[in-house]
Amino acid sequence: MNMLTRRLIIAATASFVLVGQAVAQEKSIVVASTTSTQDSGLFGHLLPMFKAKTGIDVKVVAQGTGQALDTARRGDADVVFVHAKPAEEKFVAEGFGVKRHPVMYNDFVLIGPKSDPAGIKGSNDIVAALGTIKAKSADFISRGDKSGTHQAELNLWKVAGVDIAKDRGPWYKEIGQGMGAALNTASASNAYVLADRGTWLSFKNRGDLVIAVEGDKRLFNQYGVMLVNPEKHPSVKKDLGQQFIDWLVSSEGQRAIADYRINGEQLFYPNASDSGA
Amino acid sequence: MTQDVTALQLVLSGDPALFAIVRLSLYVSLSAVALAALIGIPLGAWIALTKFPGRQGVIVLLNALMGLPPVVVGLAVYLMLSRSGPLGAFGLLFTPGAMIVAQTVLVTPIIAALARQTIEDLWIEYRDELSAMNLGPLGRVAALIWDARFSLVTALLAGFGRAAAEVGAIIIVGGNIEGFTRTMTTAIALETSKGDLPLAVGLGLVLIAIVIAVNALAWTARRAGERLAG
Amino acid sequence: MRAPSSELPIEFDHVTLTAGGVTILDQITLTLAPGAPTVLIGPNGSGKSTLLRVAMGLLSPSRGRITWGGLEDVPPLKRAIVFQRPAMLRRSAAANIRFALRAAGIPRAEHARRTGELLELVGLAHVADRAARRLSGGEQQRLALARALARDPAVLFLDEPTASLDPVATKGVEDIIRAVSERNIKVVMATHDLGEARRLAGDVVMLHRGRIVERGVAVSFFDAPQTGEARAFLAGELLI
Numbered sequence: 001m002n003m004l005t006r007r008l009i010i011a012a013t014a015s016f017v018l019v020g021q022a023v024a025q026e027k028s029i030v031v032a033s034t035t036s037t038q039d040s041g042l043f044g045h046l047l048p049m050f051k052a053k054t055g056i057d058v059k060v061v062a063q064g065t066g067q068a069l070d071t072a073r074r075g076d077a078d079v080v081f082v083h084a085k086p087a088e089e090k091f092v093a094e095g096f097g098v099k100r101h102p103v104m105y106n107d108f109v110l111i112g113p114k115s116d117p118a119g120i121k122g123s124n125d126i127v128a129a130l131g132t133i134k135a136k137s138a139d140f141i142s143r144g145d146k147s148g149t150h151q152a153e154l155n156l157w158k159v160a161g162v163d164i165a166k167d168r169g170p171w172y173k174e175i176g177q178g179m180g181a182a183l184n185t186a187s188a189s190n191a192y193v194l195a196d197r198g199t200w201l202s203f204k205n206r207g208d209l210v211i212a213v214e215g216d217k218r219l220f221n222q223y224g225v226m227l228v229n230p231e232k233h234p235s236v237k238k239d240l241g242q243q244f245i246d247w248l249v250s251s252e253g254q255r256a257i258a259d260y261r262i263n264g265e266q267l268f269y270p271n272a273s274d275s276g277a
Numbered sequence: 278m279t280q281d282v283t284a285l286q287l288v289l290s291g292d293p294a295l296f297a298i299v300r301l302s303l304y305v306s307l308s309a310v311a312l313a314a315l316i317g318i319p320l321g322a323w324i325a326l327t328k329f330p331g332r333q334g335v336i337v338l339l340n341a342l343m344g345l346p347p348v349v350v351g352l353a354v355y356l357m358l359s360r361s362g363p364l365g366a367f368g369l370l371f372t373p374g375a376m377i378v379a380q381t382v383l384v385t386p387i388i389a390a391l392a393r394q395t396i397e398d399l400w401i402e403y404r405d406e407l408s409a410m411n412l413g414p415l416g417r418v419a420a421l422i423w424d425a426r427f428s429l430v431t432a433l434l435a436g437f438g439r440a441a442a443e444v445g446a447i448i449i450v451g452g453n454i455e456g457f458t459r460t461m462t463t464a465i466a467l468e469t470s471k472g473d474l475p476l477a478v479g480l481g482l483v484l485i486a487i488v489i490a491v492n493a494l495a496w497t498a499r500r501a502g503e504r505l506a507g
Numbered sequence: 508m509r510a511p512s513s514e515l516p517i518e519f520d521h522v523t524l525t526a527g528g529v530t531i532l533d534q535i536t537l538t539l540a541p542g543a544p545t546v547l548i549g550p551n552g553s554g555k556s557t558l559l560r561v562a563m564g565l566l567s568p569s570r571g572r573i574t575w576g577g578l579e580d581v582p583p584l585k586r587a588i589v590f591q592r593p594a595m596l597r598r599s600a601a602a603n604i605r606f607a608l609r610a611a612g613i614p615r616a617e618h619a620r621r622t623g624e625l626l627e628l629v630g631l632a633h634v635a636d637r638a639a640r641r642l643s644g645g646e647q648q649r650l651a652l653a654r655a656l657a658r659d660p661a662v663l664f665l666d667e668p669t670a671s672l673d674p675v676a677t678k679g680v681e682d683i684i685r686a687v688s689e690r691n692i693k694v695v696m697a698t699h700d701l702g703e704a705r706r707l708a709g710d711v712v713m714l715h716r717g718r719i720v721e722r723g724v725a726v727s728f729f730d731a732p733q734t735g736e737a738r739a740f741l742a743g744e745l746l747i
Contacts, residue, residue, distance in 0.1 A: 030371055039471050061371055061452035075360030076370050180470025205472030235360050406594045408565055410610040411583050424597040506598050506638055
């Protein structure tokens, strides 16, 4: 064997040893969650506190709600923390999740260009605003990625009496990407877009975008957390995962959520005690 | 990474989070290249030296696989490594190990195809001499790989470039977990989605600088080696 | 100084070699025995190189039989060849020789000494550490000779060893060939340089269109060729 081959073998062996160590060393769980919680910086705020208290490393895989639930369904996460109540309840009913715990809510805002081509700025009636957008065929960007935000958007169209699958036209663009990408697209094409407030507040490439509609109760966005069922997937770290859930809904965790602010503005409102949420 | 910091400041201040991301990127991509070399060079050499039915087809396939879409590889590796997949028991998904596996799959055809070409050219030149020396197949392969080593560096660099630049595969199998599986490219994707374009561009420049540095290093080593060995 | 080897004599028995419908060697019957160098002459394309490759064992006859010391299929352990354009390994001159020593199964402990001796023999000691591919044409040819000799051969095949060399380099190579022959190594050399054939040959085999047209001891071949082809070739006419 020549020197080159020998060196390559050494390097390869070293890689696997290192990876093995990295995996073995830590007390950690994988949480499948949404881009909105990650991009808003909430996890950056919460996780160091949780780690300091319990020593548990929380590895967040940020995906759309649909994908996050699917990741959990496959057993690739220990905890799933998303915002699409019907989908969450289905997830638990199918036996993939142990129990759904309400954690907090934030709200969606309808973002649009300063020029406001649909003339809806300042309204607090999201349903009427969407109807106007449809009537005027004003450009609208949809996530189109089965995320919680996407599902909320589809639901609002339904409430507004618009069958988006049938009534859509060139003004309605599905991009199939995350919240940030949708905002980037809206900013570049002066379109309306539904966004969660957290991502909007921490989004930096706003261009001419402003909030068009906010404050409607129907824009509230409930988050739930679930332990992946260890009976379906024995690899689930149920004790560590349960510790994380318990902490989120504890008074300490709830206070930490309420304390998180961007530019002085509160993003998430804890409501674990509201069993109907 | 705190907000409102420009990429330049990040780089200049030697931000530890940035340093960790750079280190992980290099670790993942270089490991993948090392593993791919271990598989791809002998594979390329074997194809170069062996006559078998369907050889032309294998060569065409190998060349085509150089352009494997990272997203497809990421998805395939994801399904393999998922707890519900055939290799789920190893618990590799969402770890740097999974990213190394995915990039190894991406890079192996590149190294194998380029190694095959290089070694075959050299084999045509050396065939008579090595046969006359009564060298067995292993001895031939060893001699060819050793003498092609400087050209093979180019194959490794092509593989490294591919690995360091791709985001589609590692973001799927690594999960872009902060401090654990976040690399240069997945961080760029994330910062772009957060609308922090200056930071994304800054990270992109850092990535390009690293790729240039690695290439320059390999180039210098190659030149020095060639001066000595011809 | 050399133990009698099983390689010699090499006997061609009606050896015919065809490739793609073309007959390259046609019914060659020939014995290569120990002694002074045998020189193959003949115009380009007459089959000299192919005959050397068959004798080396690199090509198998299409028909007929070749034996080494009476045996068939003898691996080329004690045979060596220098091709017309030898490929230099991408290593130093010394490493080229060490590679040949290793391939020949010479114990590692002897490599340094043998490498030094061989480089000395071919006059390349001063460029031992230089990249082989950066040597001049004559130096490369001499290094190829040293590399062939590293196998400690009983018989050495040389294919136009001085074809592209200037007179000084040619003399250097020929001196080595003479020295090699004096060490009881059987030299079999192809050339179309008649002067070189005269200077080195013990006996001569003349090929034309894949057939042996004449053979004999060098002195009588050059002084009194028996066939029309040989006379024409020696007279410098074009043989077609």
